[in-house]
Amino acid sequence: MEKPEFEPQILANRQGASFWLVRGNTTVECIVTIAAPETHFWLEPRAGDARILRIFRDGYSRIRAIAERKLLPHSCALLELAPDDFERP
Incomplete structure (x- = not known):
């Protein structure tokens, strides 16, 4: 399993990682x-930080692949992944 280059962090507003x-x-x-793992990675609503980070790490290969695919057409300094990005055609 791939590991993130840098450890993920929960956002201060708890709206994502x-x-x-x-x-x-x-x-x-x-x-x-936060809506993306709740929709596509079985994260329960109002989960604690440890659970959010565990789900993130468990799904990191897929999350990274989608992020890299979304970065292909253009480069940027900040990329946001929402539930729609994880929809399968």
């Missing part, structure tokens, strides 16, 4: 809204 992707010599901050 942030992590960093390294692409070449650029670092991109990525935010996964």
Whole structure:
């Protein structure tokens, strides 16, 4: 299982978790809204920080793949992933 390059952090407003992707010599901050793991990774509503981070780590390979795919058409310093980004066609 892949590990994040930098440990994920719960946002101060508890609306998501942030992590960093390294692409070449650029670092991109990525935010996964809390609604995404609640919708697609079986995170229960009002879960504690430890549970949120565990679900994030368990789903990191998929989260990272989606973040990298979303970054392909353009580069940016901040990328947000919402539930729609995890929908399968």
